[in-house]
Amino acid sequence: MHLITRRPTGSQAEKEKDEDFEVDWVLLYDLEDIEAHHATDEYHTLIRDIETFGLETEVRHGYGTTLIILIRIPRNKLGNEVYRSRVKDWLFGIIDVRPLGDSSTVVDAATPSEEIRSVFHLVTWTKEQGGAGVTANFGRWKHVTASFAPHSWTANKKLLKRLSAKIILEADDLDQIKALFGEKVAFYYAFIQAYSLFLIVPASCGTMFWLLSKPYSIAFGAVVCIWSITFVEWWKRQELDLGIRWGVKGVHALKVNRVQYTWEKEETDLITGEVKKIFPTHKRLARQLLFLPFAAFSSFALSSVLVVTFLAEAMISDVYGEALASYWALKYLPTILLAVSLPYVTEFLTSVATRLSEHENHRTNDEFELAQVQKAFVMNFATSFLPLFLTAYVYVPFGSIMLPRLIPDYWQLHDAAKDLRVDAQRLQEEVISLSMAGQILNFGEEFVVPFIKQYLQEAYRRYKDAKQGTSLHQRMHSEFTRALLADAPQEVSLLSRLRAEAVTPPYDVQGDIMEMCVQFGYLAMFGVVYPLMPLGFLINNWVELRGDFFKLISESQRPPPIRSDSIGPCISALEFLTWLGSLSTAALLYLYRDGEVTNIRLDHLLLTVFVAEQVYLATKLSVRFIFDKIGSEAVRREEASRRLVRKRYLETFSEEVAGTSVRQSAFTYAANHKRSTPSTPTDPEKRIHLPIIPEVEETVSVRSEYKTEKAERFWNARKEIMGTAEAGVRLIVAIKGMQKTRDGDSGDKSKWI
């Protein structure tokens, strides 16, 4: 557990506090593919852009050919951005109470995530939007390969401790996650927690059915279907409640344009006077039509791979099983082929999907993400569920007829091929292996592999750096450069952490959500095959939730705390899966009603599925009707408090009128005419006091001190000798020189130093 101990634990916690160097944001600048003089030019521009914008910078060398640029935002600027952001929320109707202040007001962020969101905006937004315009991996700054806020280790550790101590995350815990990582991440945890709790119902029913009844029980099928419909409808309402709790309802309205967005014309809004950048809707819709051929093509590509390996496997195990008994290794050939080829196909398709989504030219990141998720869902659907569909609806019922026809006569070595009967048991095996074992494999792939990978990379880097470091120091550098290349003792821990974070992948919350969707799909569509499945999922999710949190804090870059008022487009995927689930469950219950597939009549099958679909629609409507009737306490409270804000506002005016202008009031009553409120000298807003963010901040809180002595020393010590620009240039020269030496080119670099 080297990675963990590397980060301070236990008694070091106190020391940790002192290690807060007030680094707000980190950029990683990679010199690998750029000429030294181009690099210095670009670097100069970058630093100038950031410093002109009013942010403080520092530079250190990173792993290999990279520079780490540290950014600190002056509190005035940050506080003002937090205030502006709140005003914007108010303008767009996301909060009801106007934040008090004027254009130069400075406020403290309520949570670290609010603070870091503002930092994120200040660094990455274009100058037009009010930021420094540094967008990693895009346009001018394509050599900036990472852009992230450093993890707050103290808070992470506290939160991990807090979550580990609990069996069930409560609303407070989710609030803490939200306070540290933002709403989007918190929504994922809320979802997985709610989903797991809901899983208790089918898990206990399933265990009962597994003990007492045969598989393919109609009762269990009904439980699963009703449960899945109820869960999805409930979650949609829960999202609303959480959105209100976290004050993010309708937040998608104020999402800014993506930097990649191109527009055809600019239009000034007649009402607000805002300039809008417009790309015609019909053009985008036409481009989105490309989704259909993409879906068809990717389904086809993935299914070809899957069908071929599936058939090969079936043939080898069922047809030639005995004949090939001696070549047992052959049995694993199809699986190995699949394991080798699938990643290539998927990678290719993903790159096509991304290019398509880019081509669709979405205005906001939310819309872009929706387009991406749609495409990812198609691919996930094919890879995850196609083998099961093939087994359930093609191979088991028709395998005995089809397989012999597919095999050329001269291959039919054995009589087995002729009187082949495919066992219905095979579906159950396939379901267990894909859904249950899949989860465990997935866990390994998701947590263990990156962990080992990270460890090995780290070890290799240390070894390399140690070697390089020596060579670097041995070279004829000026004294300054030598000082730059060595980490100051008090910074060693910070820099080693930041260097590690800079090379970890960004946290992809959408991927984790999609994973849960796929799990939900297994249950909704094939849960009836193996009643223990929900129990397995329940246990898996208990681990998964904690594992994901561990992954988030120690194997990923801190994600920018983007706001969101839902788990995103995956909710549509869930609805689709409940629908398909009800059809699939009904079909399975009919086909496998006797434990094996006999006596299938197409009209009966169709009738079953048809009736199931109508029952599904009716159930969904009823569940919605009931939930609507019950309503949401959070929504009611929100409406009430919005009303209260206005009411108090009104009362304020009325009181004033009553107190100060009785004469006027009497006049109005007689005059029978419209009348404007008399000018009164007090500001009514001051009397309206409602807390904007009513959270209890236990574990996670914003930095209370600022400009500590330690931090000031860190940010100012070198400034006296040279600016960040100069320090960076020296580092670039040193690193490029080293790179050239390594590459065998030993040109003269001393003139640069």
Added chain:
Amino acid sequence: MHLITRRPTGSQAEKEKDEDFEVDWVLLYDLEDIEAHHATDEYHTLIRDIETFGLETEVRHGYGTTLIILIRIPRNKLGNEVYRSRVKDWLFGIIDVRPLGDSSTVVDAATPSEEIRSVFHLVTWTKEQGGAGVTANFGRWKHVTASFAPHSWTANKKLLKRLSAKIILEADDLDQIKALFGEKVAFYYAFIQAYSLFLIVPASCGTMFWLLSKPYSIAFGAVVCIWSITFVEWWKRQELDLGIRWGVKGVHALKVNRVQYTWEKEETDLITGEVKKIFPTHKRLARQLLFLPFAAFSSFALSSVLVVTFLAEAMISDVYGEALASYWALKYLPTILLAVSLPYVTEFLTSVATRLSEHENHRTNDEFELAQVQKAFVMNFATSFLPLFLTAYVYVPFGSIMLPRLIPDYWQLHDAAKDLRVDAQRLQEEVISLSMAGQILNFGEEFVVPFIKQYLQEAYRRYKDAKQGTSLHQRMHSEFTRALLADAPQEVSLLSRLRAEAVTPPYDVQGDIMEMCVQFGYLAMFGVVYPLMPLGFLINNWVELRGDFFKLISESQRPPPIRSDSIGPCISALEFLTWLGSLSTAALLYLYRDGEVTNIRLDHLLLTVFVAEQVYLATKLSVRFIFDKIGSEAVRREEASRRLVRKRYLETFSEEVAGTSVRQSAFTYAANHKRSTPSTPTDPEKRIHLPIIPEVEETVSVRSEYKTEKAERFWNARKEIMGTAEAGVRLIVAIKGMQKTRDGDSGDKSKWI
């Protein structure tokens, strides 16, 4: 056309203006079933309630044993109620700009409907809600049999003229309807207009298919299905736009409790401090479960009636057709039986439905209406579509097998019964007769019959009143009473109009909407049978729209201008019908694919319907997706103007800050702390000026003069002699006396006078 000429036309229009006696509201008090002394007591209470509340009253005698109580609202009170209503709108977030004023502000209503809505509230709301508490036909006031605003004849005529001159109603015209009759009525006209315009597509396609192709064309079926899905989805968005245009978006949030609502406990809202009357949701849900047996029972009852007559008709025409040729009258027997029995069954079921809805104890009228419409839809569905379903799916395909079995052997007089073949043509005949001829019959039933009925009743009353009038005047009345019984010459026209209005039924907009839903259902489900159907509907609707408007202004009481942000619960019925329509169209296309029903395979039929349902779901999703992508200009504008209101508000504050407190601002910047806005002496609201109701009032406008000489004479002339209370008592005695005389009882009444 006596009814029309009775109301002033042409050159009388000028005179009309002078006939405005400023009657705001009318109550009809019926003495028929109440003892004279009880009546005087009740009447006294009623007048005292109204007058104590601050409204002016007058009394006149109505038709038969009724009194007409006229109410005028002092403009101060009315204007204040209009203001309060707007404030409430603002509190509930229906409008964004706070109406300026205090608790005693008086404003002019923007439209007659806004004015009359306030009048309606003042008269009918309970004292707790801020009204006089006069609720017709309920509780204490069950003898108040009508409660309505008098029609504004001048405006009605102008509007009728305006609408008659146009082929298509535009948004402006709808605005005018809204201004006169309120949003709920206007939504109906918006709907029928939009629906008719949409009908042009299937009407023109249908005509083409009728000319060029066979019936049961797959292409036409697809057109109808896609059209119906598109229309319903489009309309849902159009409702939103209109709701924004008319400023009623979300208006359901502020609906008051029904007077019939009973509650189990009162709870004080912790946030707003409002007292809420709560009836547990689970109890209401449990009661609503009774809908299921009701739906089953009413479907069963209606279908029994329909099936029996249907079979009888089928037997008479198809089986014994030739044998009974001589008894031709027998052919019409089933239809006559149906015509006689159906109204009884329907009436009984409607009364059960109403009692059920009452039992469900809904809090608001909207919810009550939803419950009623659900039940009405079930009944309408059975009566309108069941005969067609029977013909299409039972009689034509299976009639030849079933009918002979249903008939006892000894009845089988003829061989025809044995080798009976039901012609597929019969479905088309049935569709034409029910949908097309039905519309015409309906028109007669809706407009002509009431018209004649009204005319005859009117004539009878005149005859009776003439006789009674004489007897009334011949009796020994005091001079005062005699003066009361005679209409003053200047009031004759007003009173005759009010008396006529008092006995007409209230306008039921929901019924008209339901009629359109049924029409839409015919088209969606059976349009493929007869491609000319949409053309017929298009023509029908052109007439229907104008006929409905005529009915509204001359055969109905003026409806209270209730607000609404949609056509109400019927939108769900429309969605249901598109769904069923796509299944039905697919099934019909399969069954009747060769123009007759042969060679039916159940699995093929099921497959067709199953595929159709999936295509339906996919189409609906795609249409929604496209409409969502296109978005709504009105919604965008609304969001923009809401933002603008807040922005201006903000700017106002910023300017003030910039101008008046530079020192403070500088301090803030340095101090790094949250800061409240400095108190500035100007009221920011005054600078925000956005028109609340941006309508162009051409045809319809509110009364510009008030307390004209003529009106003052009307309202004050008698007051000098005696109050409304006394006048009413004298009228009661006179009328009761007359009633007794008529009933043959000639007791001594002179002591009462």
